[in-house]
Amino acid sequence: MTLQPPELIYMDGESRCDYSWTTGEVVGTFLAALRDRGKILAGVCESCGQVAVPPTSYCESCGAEIAELREVGPRGVVMSWARVGADLEGVPVAAPFRYVLVRLAGADTELLHLAPDDDRITIGATVSPEFKLQAERGGEITDIRWFVPDGAQGEGS
Amino acid sequence: MIDVGVVGWAQTQHGTLERETHQSLIYMVVNEALASCGMSIHDIDVVIDAGSDFLDGRGISTCITVDSMGAHFKEESKIAGDGLLAAIYAYMRIASGLFGTALVVAYGKSSESPPRAQSVSMTDPFYLRPLGLDATAAAALQARAYGHHYGVGNEAAARVAVKNRAAGALNTNAQLRTRVTLEQVMESPELVSPLRELEAAPVTDGACALVMADADVARSLKVRPAWITGSGHAMDPFSPGAREIHKVHSAALAASDAYRHAGVTDPLADLDLLEVTEAFAHQELMLYEAFGLCEEGEGEGLLASGATSPGGRVPVNLSGGALCANPVVATGLVRLAEACARVTDRGEGDRIDGIKRAMAHAAGGLAMQTAACMIVER
């Protein structure tokens, strides 16, 4: 007896797992403020004073605790952007769109988020968050739909 | 510290290796590395390996690969990260005086799963994952911030790709072995702007293995060792927005530790070769600056001067770098193997005189959050 074709090249497999990640007080408060009040909170380091958004309960720069959560923005300045031309799985908006790093007013770090593919999104441009409608919010970073250039609010871009 | 030499090394042919399993790749490369220094697996005291569970599609990937590394009934430990970190750990093991020899193994088969899914899995669950951020987009944000901050145009990165692809064309292990022109790079399809297809590393399967030995063993062999004189590794904050993303602090810190150990004070003068992990072309320019080869923002000028080209003061990526083969997990260890081959004149390619001291670099994380460096000398 001999071996028949077809040869065995690949076995298909999958790694698929559901998660329920504990957020902790700081992340949980930040997400709740997005959901309930449409506000963006930053963490203030008790030691070096860095105002970080999005906040973690520890200062990523010096390792100290976060002393308070403080509202920042909502407006901010684009510090970098990248344009995505084709739809990507797991991204909540359709292509084309942009990723942006936004330095919100009063913050020392940048929030990474989404923006429309609008040529007004350039480094140094002022942008504002466009929140989802209250009923659509789930306490997630995507409760901010994206950041839009100043003057573009309500254009439905 | 005890003197430690890299005495043997090997890498596989890199590419899409659909008929190779993790085990067959590892077995092949370990045997070649042992043969390159005339040693047998029985001469090895400890095995330090690097692998990625997510890349392998299995938890605790070493469960079914320890035998392929010859680690049955041996001391063995695994680093979850680039193989260059495994090399640093192996260096520690020998430097402790408790081991005479070590085998370092790193492998990855990126072709078995979607690379984008792999990189999205590196994001945190709260802030980045819901936005679908991947490694390419993170690098694109970094490239734009870097270009803007220092007024560096897109062409500079493209010129890195041209240089490295030309070098890779001479590297028989490389995956991409064709030269590209500046026009081809600039006109290649946009991935995530400003990055273009020819500015990004390919999807690569491959493996690399190294043999290290203490001075007594190293001197007893019939081959010239590459002596390890310095190492360093470092991690930056995770949040891309909490770093100065136009700089690479992690690489600067890792290199400064390695320089201090090796007595390097003026890297441009003291180093003869750099092998760096540039998964995206612009990152090589950023690394010139982080490594102190030039001032901040001067990477473009350094490249244009030819200093980092073959024949320049400090050639960077004579192998073609990650842009010509990027076997994730093994990429940084491949840089070390390339550096060792050059400082000892034991490589296969054209001999280049005067390379006595070289540094290898590995990058990890989104937008080069982590770095590892090792300096080897003749």
Next chain:
Amino acid sequence: MLEAVQPPGGDIVKRVTGTLDIPYRFSYGAYYDRFFREMRDNKRIVGLACPKCGAVLLPPRPYCGFCYTPVDEWVELSDEGELLTWTVVHLPFIGQSTEPPYIYAFIMLDGADVQFPHILGEVEPGEVTPGMRVKAVWAEERTGTLHDIKYFRPV
């Protein structure tokens, strides 16, 4: 520490949920290819004989895990063997191909030196004894996986 900013009324978000889903295509490689094609096409289990230590090895690898010698001498094994150890699995889990309870077993096939993992059928848990002889029951439809054997039954 954070009272000042607790959102009025709303509770904090305690958890974020998500799914991580990565598809894979695992390379069989030349050795698993040969092994599983023998199962699929010929209902035959093959192992590899180490030229140095003489062990007959499973699963198929290009080397002997014990003495690190290259191996490429294929030998036919019996589809019958001896039960080494077993466990009755009652725990359900994701990706399970058989509904619990079932008997998971290590079997030493005649001619092999390394255990073969599979499940037992046509036997009740209480009837299983150490060293029991078992034989493969082959599946009608075979595709080149361990499921080409349905289960092992007592001889």
Next chain:
Amino acid sequence: MTRPVAVIGTGQTEYVSRRDDKNVPEIVREAGLRALDDAGLKPGDVDAVVIGSAPEIFEGVNYPEDWIAPALGLCPGPVMRVHTGGTVGASTGIAGFYHVASGMFDTVLAVAYQKLSDGVPQYGLSACYDPLWDRDFACGAPALVGLQSRQYLNRHAPHVTEEHGAMVAVKNRRNALANPYAQLRREITVADVMSSPPVAEPLKLLDCCPTSDGAAAMVISEERTARKRCPRPAWFTGVGTCSESPYVPHVDMAYPESCVRAAQQAYQMAWIYEPARELDVAEVYEAFSFQELIWCEALGLCGPGQGGKLIESGRSEMDGALPVNASGGVLSANPIGASAMIRQIEAAMQVMGKAGDHQVDGAHRALAHSWGGAIQFSTVTIFSDEI
């Protein structure tokens, strides 16, 4: 011989089935800061961080160290992650030892963690099996250890019985009553164990460890810092690890050779000739009850096949000659990636005299053991109160 290295501070979180007030980086930070505080240090005082966790699929974050390590306050700084499966916590401590023993770093923070409640633990464990080989039939850890336990019982019947496993569970759960960090702190009886529902026979529910959230940390330093910072450091005097392949002839799960060899190596380094007599306390990685007996045999704490007699004799009880798992062991808490470091920490705490209500009097020399993978990775660490 290498330069002396010691544990000078330890920190643990409480182990619970679901830690719902902190995320993964935060529990790691909690343990790390406790260890630093125990050593009288601040985050910036250490030179490097070593971090350990088992399969990334447990928390669903790839390269989790990139996300987590910044919470330890040494950023930017040197961070390395070790991943060796069940042994990883101990491998992390051992990597910390080599960071210092090499002379490359003087003071290192080693941290290991797992937050199993974020994901699906048995899925993560089943994903360890070879997809081309045995993944479809395997069932997490219980099936594999079910095979091991059956093999052990068959080998030594009638001298080792299912009741002996139950006695281990009873002992360790009783010991856990005195450990404030343990997750399961309720006494059980042999009858409770024997009548608990089957999981992977012969394993019954109460023969099995729980799944836990938690983190553990140790500060490891060279001699000068140790003497300055710590009145009674726990010196690493023996370190041994050994890996083996499950796919070679003569694999013996009932007497795993990787464990025998790791122990021999550690004993040799620590100048221990008669472990059963020379050791004062042992922490072994018994994720399932029968394993404590199997490991005690392989570690030479009793003779082969003598596991049943050992647990019957009371020798391994708190008031016995060689208490085993005074902390309550893995049966009382199992944050997988941390569990092997918890064994090291508990052993170190015994020789430091800091084990509180479960302190073993006169503990000068302690052993910590762990296993991982498909019962194929073993580590043994010996701590002593003098070099």
